[in-house]
Amino acid sequence: MTKYKLEYIWLDGYQPVPNLRGKTRIASEAPKSVEDCPEWGFDGSSTQQAEGHSSDCILKPVALYPDAGRPNGFIVMCEVMLPDGTPHPSNMRATIIDDENAWFGLEQEYFLFRDGRPLGWPKDGGFPSPQGPYYTGVGYQNVGDIARKIVDEHLDLCLAAGINHEGINAEVAKGQWEFQVFAKGSKKCADDIWVARYLLSRLCEKYCIDVEWHCKPFKGDWNGSGMHCNFSTEYLRTVGGKEYFLKLMDAFEKNKDEHIAAYGPDNHLRLTGLHETQSIDKFSWGVADRGASIRVPHSFVKNDYKGYLEDRRPNSQGDPYRICSRVLQTIAEVPTE
Known part of the structure; x- marks a missing residue:
């Protein structure tokens, strides 16, 4: 049987x-x-x-x-x-704000570690060559001999599980990777991220490799790991408008500290203003500006401020239930009429 x-x-x-x-x-x-x-x-x-x-x-x-x-x-x-x-x-799942018309895409970054060091980093405690060629890189010098096998196998496991991966890529720092998950409804997206994390951690057991989720495993001139939160509501997708968008950004700025508190611990190590985004004590938005707190796509502006937005502050070890809930709490403060 x-x-x-x-x-x-x-x-x-x-x-x-x-x-x-x-x-x-x-x-x-x-x-x-x-x-x-x-x-x-x-x-x-x-x-x-x-x-x-x-x-x-x-x-x-x-x-x-x-x-x-x-x-x-x-x-x-x-x-x-x-x-x-x-x-x-x-x-935290029991308290999440959920709306099937709220769409979320989370970009999960992470490092693959062996013996306490990212894959490809010198074993003697030194550092690899500076960042530059690793992002979306190809070739042994950039991605090594096992990482791509792991991330491809993880992708297959997630797709077989019904998780809507939208892409994977090598990231800015050596040994750093990313996968992106999209779902309709905050609860669904957060569930999928947790299951994808589980599948990756379990998969890496057989390769004697650990997944490092910490947002800044190495200080200095090395990118940390984020979990950029792309979001839209039905109103943002169908109505939008510059006036509504500016009010929304005012609400995000007003709730800056509440967002940082929900976006994962140790973000002060990552949000320095030198690498991925704006410094932790400030809020800004900008069109196609990866140094902003919220990055606005060109397509959003061209489409009369309709579409999706990207909050770049959530970090790689953040709880997606808390992250999505905090975003929806702030959106709910802005009248749509």
């Missing part, structure tokens, strides 16, 4: 960045939807989500993905619940 492997994954209670956790449930039938996946439990005292004297936590399945990395496999994305059925305090 065929058995099916259901990998229940969830976010633990570590702060400021939660870790992905997972354990396998064996089923006699393949689930056709997430409703076919029963609730399960785990020991929250081992994940900083409960005390030892009352350690039971509940896994509530919320999304189902095919898992091409395992025969007869599925990934079950879960929310963590308390025994009384209410969301656990660490459960």
Whole structure:
């Protein structure tokens, strides 16, 4: 009799960045939807989500993905619940603002590490040649001998899982890569990013490589890692207008500190104003300006300020549930009439 492997994954209670956790449930039938996946439990005292004297936590399945990395496999994305059925305090997904007409595209950057150093960096503790040829680079000198194999395999796993990848590329620093995920609805996009992170981390196990999600693993003249947030609402796509856009930018500037707080820890190491974006204590927007807090595409301006915008401040280790929610909170402050 065929058995099916259901990998229940969830976010633990570590702060400021939660870790992905997972354990396998064996089923006699393949689930056709997430409703076919029963609730399960785990020991929250081992994940900083409960005390030892009352350690039971509940896994509530919320999304189902095919898992091409395992025969007869599925990934079950879960929310963590308390025994009384209410969301656990660490459960950011339960509080997310969600709107299927709000579209999000997140650009997840990361480093591939071996023995504590990015792939391709000298083992003696030195540094590679300066940044320049690595972004979208080709050839052993630029990308090495294994990274492309990993990112291509990860892409295939994500596509098989139904995650809408829109692209992958080598990034500005040596050993740094990026994948982009687009989805309609903030909850869907955030789920997909977490599952894609899980698939990449699990894949790298067999190559004896770690994924470094930290936004600035090396100080100095090296790019950090972001998770640029491209977003649009139905109103931005269909009505827009310069007057509305300027009011929206005023709201983003007013809420600058709240956005930084939601966009991931240690951003002060990355948002220096020297590399990817505006410094952490300022807000700016600009057309095709990668040094701005929010980059506005040429197409947006040409189309009478309609389309999507790119917030460049979220960082690579940020929680996409919090990031998308913060964006939608600020948008909701601006009247559309």
